[in-house]
Amino acid sequence: xxxxxPHADREHEHPTWKQYKWVALWLTLITVSEVWxxxxxxxxxxxxxxxxxxxxxxxxxxxVLFYMHLKYDHKIFRALFTGPLxxxxxxxxxxxxxxxxxxxxx
Amino acid sequence: MATTAATPTxxxxxxxxxxxxxxxxWITTVDHKRIGALYLYTALFFFMFGGLEAGVIRWQLAQPxxxxxxxxxxxxxxxxxxxxxxxxxxxxxxxxFFNFLIPLQIGARDVxxxxxxxxxxxxYVLGGIFxxxxxxxxxxxxxxxxxxxxxxxxxxxxxxxxDFWVMGLQILGISSLAAAxxxxxxxxxxxxxxxxxxxxxxxxxxxxxxxxxxxxxxPVITIALVFLLFDRFFGTNFYExxxxxxxxxxxxxxxxxxxxxxxxxxxxxxxxxxEILPTFSRKPLFGYNVVIYSGIMIGFLGFGVWAHHMFAxxxxxxxxxxxALTTMxxxxxxxxxxxxxIATMWGGQIRFATPMKFAIGLISLFTIGGISGVMHSSPPxxxxxxxxxxxxxxxxxxLFGGSIMGIxxxxxxxxxxxxGRYMSEKLGTWHFWSTFVAMNxxxxxxxxxxxxxxxxxxxxxDAGQGWDTFNMISSVGTLLLILSTLIFVINFLxxxxxxxxxxxxxxxxxxxxxxxxxxxxxYNFAEIPVVTSRYPLWDLKHPDxxxxxxxxxxxxxxxxxxxxxxVHEETAxxxxxxxxxxxxxxxxxxAIAALAIVMMFGGLLFTHKGQFALAMTITIGSACLFVGxxxxxxxxxxx
Amino acid sequence: MASAVAHEPHxxxxxxxxxxxxxxxxxxxxxxxECMLFASLISTYLIYKGKSIVGPFPHxxxxxPDGHVFKAILNIPVTSQSxxxxxxxxxxxxxxxAAVENRGKPGxxxxxxxxxxxxxxxxxxxxxxxxxYQAFEFTSFVHEGLTIHTNLFGSSFFTLTGFHGxxxxxxxxxxxxxxxxxxxxxxxxxxxxxxxxxxLYWHFVDVVWIAIFTLVYxxx
Numbered sequence: 012x013x014x015x016x017p018h019a020d021r022e023h024e025h026p027t028w029k030q031y032k033w034v035a036l037w038l039t040l041i042t043v044s045e046v047w048x049x050x051x052x053x054x055x056x057x058x059x060x061x062x063x064x065x066x067x068x069x070x071x072x073x074x075v076l077f078y079m080h081l082k083y084d085h086k087i088f089r090a091l092f093t094g095p096l097x098x099x100x101x102x103x104x105x106x107x108x109x110x111x112x113x114x115x116x117x
Numbered sequence: 118m119a120t121t122a123a124t125p126t127x128x129x130x131x132x133x134x135x136x137x138x139x140x141x142x143w144i145t146t147v148d149h150k151r152i153g154a155l156y157l158y159t160a161l162f163f164f165m166f167g168g169l170e171a172g173v174i175r176w177q178l179a180q181p182x183x184x185x186x187x188x189x190x191x192x193x194x195x196x197x198x199x200x201x202x203x204x205x206x207x208x209x210x211x212x213x214f215f216n217f218l219i220p221l222q223i224g225a226r227d228v229x230x231x232x233x234x235x236x237x238x239x240x241y242v243l244g245g246i247f248x249x250x251x252x253x254x255x256x257x258x259x260x261x262x263x264x265x266x267x268x269x270x271x272x273x274x275x276x277x278x279x280d281f282w283v284m285g286l287q288i289l290g291i292s293s294l295a296a297a298x299x300x301x302x303x304x305x306x307x308x309x310x311x312x313x314x315x316x317x318x319x320x321x322x323x324x325x326x327x328x329x330x331x332x333x334x335x336p337v338i339t340i341a342l343v344f345l346l347f348d349r350f351f352g353t354n355f356y357e358x359x360x361x362x363x364x365x366x367x368x369x370x371x372x373x374x375x376x377x378x379x380x381x382x383x384x385x386x387x388x389x390x391x392e393i394l395p396t397f398s399r400k401p402l403f404g405y406n407v408v409i410y411s412g413i414m415i416g417f418l419g420f421g422v423w424a425h426h427m428f429a430x431x432x433x434x435x436x437x438x439x440x441a442l443t444t445m446x447x448x449x450x451x452x453x454x455x456x457x458x459i460a461t462m463w464g465g466q467i468r469f470a471t472p473m474k475f476a477i478g479l480i481s482l483f484t485i486g487g488i489s490g491v492m493h494s495s496p497p498x499x500x501x502x503x504x505x506x507x508x509x510x511x512x513x514x515x516l517f518g519g520s521i522m523g524i525x526x527x528x529x530x531x532x533x534x535x536x537g538r539y540m541s542e543k544l545g546t547w548h549f550w551s552t553f554v555a556m557n558x559x560x561x562x563x564x565x566x567x568x569x570x571x572x573x574x575x576x577x578x579d580a581g582q583g584w585d586t587f588n589m590i591s592s593v594g595t596l597l598l599i600l601s602t603l604i605f606v607i608n609f610l611x612x613x614x615x616x617x618x619x620x621x622x623x624x625x626x627x628x629x630x631x632x633x634x635x636x637x638x639x640y641n642f643a644e645i646p647v648v649t650s651r652y653p654l655w656d657l658k659h660p661d662x663x664x665x666x667x668x669x670x671x672x673x674x675x676x677x678x679x680x681x682x683x684v685h686e687e688t689a690x691x692x693x694x695x696x697x698x699x700x701x702x703x704x705x706x707x708a709i710a711a712l713a714i715v716m717m718f719g720g721l722l723f724t725h726k727g728q729f730a731l732a733m734t735i736t737i738g739s740a741c742l743f744v745g746x747x748x749x750x751x752x753x754x755x756x
Numbered sequence: 757m758a759s760a761v762a763h764e765p766h767x768x769x770x771x772x773x774x775x776x777x778x779x780x781x782x783x784x785x786x787x788x789x790e791c792m793l794f795a796s797l798i799s800t801y802l803i804y805k806g807k808s809i810v811g812p813f814p815h816x817x818x819x820x821p822d823g824h825v826f827k828a829i830l831n832i833p834v835t836s837q838s839x840x841x842x843x844x845x846x847x848x849x850x851x852x853x854a855a856v857e858n859r860g861k862p863g864x865x866x867x868x869x870x871x872x873x874x875x876x877x878x879x880x881x882x883x884x885x886x887x888x889y890q891a892f893e894f895t896s897f898v899h900e901g902l903t904i905h906t907n908l909f910g911s912s913f914f915t916l917t918g919f920h921g922x923x924x925x926x927x928x929x930x931x932x933x934x935x936x937x938x939x940x941x942x943x944x945x946x947x948x949x950x951x952x953x954x955x956l957y958w959h960f961v962d963v964v965w966i967a968i969f970t971l972v973y974x975x976x
Contacts, residue, residue, distance in 0.1 A: 027854070028851070028854065028869060031847060031850050031851065031854075032847075034847075035843070035844070035846075035847040038843050038846075039840065039843065042836070042839060042840060042843065042969075045969075045970065045974060046832065046836045046974070049832060049974050054976065059975075060975055063970050063974055063975060064970065066970070067966055067967060067969070067970035067971075070966045071963050071966050071967065074846060074959055074962060074963050074966065075959070075963060078846050078847075078849070078850050078955075078959045078962075079955075079956055079959045079960070079963075085774065085776055087305060087774060087776065087781065087784075088776075088780070088781075088784045091301075091781070091784040091785050091787075091788050092784055092787060092788055092791075094329070094788065095329075095332070095333055095788030095789065095791045095792060096788070096791050098333055098417075098420050098792070099333075099791040099792050099794075099795035100795070101420070101421070102337075102373060102420065102792070102795055102796075102799070103795045103798065103799050103802075105421075106369065106799040106802075106803060107799070107802060107803070108436075109365075109369065109424070109432065109436055110363065110365075110369075110803040229778040229781075229782070230778070230782070294789065297785075297789075298782045298785050298786055298789075299782070301781070301782070301785045302778050302781045302782045302785065305773065305774060305776075305781050306772040306773050306774055306776060306778050306781055307772065307773065307778075308773040309773075310773075312773070332785060332786075332788060332789035332792075333788070333789065333792045334792075335789075336789055336790070336792040336793035336796060337792060337793075337796045339793065340793060340796035340797055340800070341796070343915070344800070344915070347904070347911070347915060351904060351905075352904070352905045353904050353905065353910075353911035353915065354905070354907060354908050354910075354911045355800070355908075355911055355912070355915075360808070360809060360907060360908055361804075361807045361808055361809045361907075361908055362804070362807075362908060363803065363804075363807070366800065366803065370796060370800075373796075645771075748933075
């Protein structure tokens, strides 16, 4: 446990405007493509939902890693966020499984 | 308490050193030790209150076909007994120890956010009063501590009873969450130099795990309660079966919170006995790392077992199997701890002081409750036991035999640190044995009446079903428990003023809190210690005997001088100002903010009386008061 | 008691074990807790998806027993715009933080990039715009016959997006507070932590919307 070095890597270089504008562009592009496929015939295929989930998970990750600069920050912050996020995701999935099972007419 | 209990050791200077007396100083205090004392007194009060509720319940059930109280009032009694004991007694008793001990154990001068800490306490006490008062007006919550919806929705529970419960729990949730963020930050960020995570005392470790359970479990009950609140006040459909709502939604949300809650109640007690056992066995804790990892494991798995409370609702074979397996799995880290404690005592020079008696009491009684718990993990067995007194027996063995035994042991153990005086050993021994006997007398027969089919939460029963004797024994046991608690109260009050004076290191323990005066000065550590092992005080006092023992985890840091952990005799008489230590200002703002939040919820109650305008005035007015106080709070300097 | 240190205000940077600021540790723990809060809300919305007995429905039209036809209620073009607004607010938020952190440094001093008041104000304005979109959305839904009482969809939709909206509102108030401090005395690199924790909260609220936009609006 060597989270102990006083005044550790507080200031890795935060990303700069150069990077931020690319991040913003990517986020916009992904959002546009999400809305676009919503209106195409792709929306009726079985790949629609997984594609959307992947796209929004990507957006989620980009914001957390760059805008919330988790990529550059102390590992304690990463632990404080990912631990709860994993438990939250597992709970959500478990709920989904438990209740979709109930939807089948008995 | 630091103020009222005069310490002979430093008596002449003491008043000057702590400087603050009178009720206003308690309302405005931000000192973690005084807040801990407030938690302790308040929670002990609620503990007695919940015990008296149980007393009336057992009086009613002592014999068949009794009518001591009405059936309606009986519902209020068992609801409030559970709610009081869980949210107003055991959790705050643990919080008393979090407050008092965590900064002392990690070598800090206070928690990370002292004013937020005061806020948590005031929310708790006001929320507790909010929930408790209605029982005097026959309108206390009456839907069980689990408040199953749709039973608790407006069509089935139209009185104010459930409103008090929904809002009271919401208020108490704010208190727990605020405290949890505070302690997480404190433990991560306020440790003394050299206090690595794997050198932290086990109590601090278990508390650390509990804070994560709190921040992850309480949002779920918050949402479940928001749905119920909206259903009751704004006509939403979350639990409205006619609108297609799922009757299991509440149960799932509640138990996702409810099962981690069980570990929130027990882990602090586990932490306390992990401090007591090594001290009175004169040995380091056996398998420190494994005890820590088991605690973390319990925390994680605790989020994956909730549906074992719901085997009887028919979730299907797959779900039943998965939750049965995870439940059996969580028994392993719990069992590991039991064996670690036994192995700690093995070969030690055991001294049977009162705290040790309670710690051993926890090991034996919790094990019984743990075993009956594993029995429930099997769905076929659970279907027989669910909703019978067998379950009541099980969770009283883990909560009374576990949590309460551990907390009582902790009170005897830390009383000398809190007040500077020992509790009476003689009365303590009487207290322990009478509690131990009465506890088994009360709860063991419930296994048997439960096996014979006696259901939970029934108001009365007919004679001749084979339950009469068991119920009578339980009721006699409860009376004894009340008497034994009386011994405790006498001991507590008498020892505060007249107990034997205790030195800094009252029991020969090894952790940092015993290196400073009893009671500790307001700044705790005159000089922040440098920590080089898990039991720094033992290294200091018995260097010959601790060299090369596993607990002294080798590290890059070495003891630079013999006083790496300064024993603060010489500085004890100095005030913070003399030592140049900045102390936080007292402030009343957290208490006002807490009051505003309670009034914000309380105002909503008037909507049921048709006084919508009044309700909104109070609620919105209080919300504004809260925001205003918050701004004033955040813009005023801490110290 | 504090008189001993009152004359050295710069002493207030306390020692911490990790060298990190207490407030930043606390805000990350808070965000972790919020994950669970929104997971419960989103779970409930998804569990109740398609379980409503009467309309209006999110993605398909519904004919009431009296013959009245309710069209699919979600307005994807409008919500796409508000989603874009919130995404852009995250961009200006990071610019505000960078402006405060690099106050006086070359490339920031006196330039547009260093104008923290502009970026803080823009973030708050975009947040308020998002709230305006939400107010428009809510009122138009009510006019089309969907309220919080109507059906399971109405209850869970308004509660989920309302909770998110409440978070945005708190964020806007927070940003305006920072803006007023900046106007009054100017935020310096030493105050960057104040902007940093607000930014973390703001981005988290944005991230939650990313999930809501996909799970509630786009998936049929």
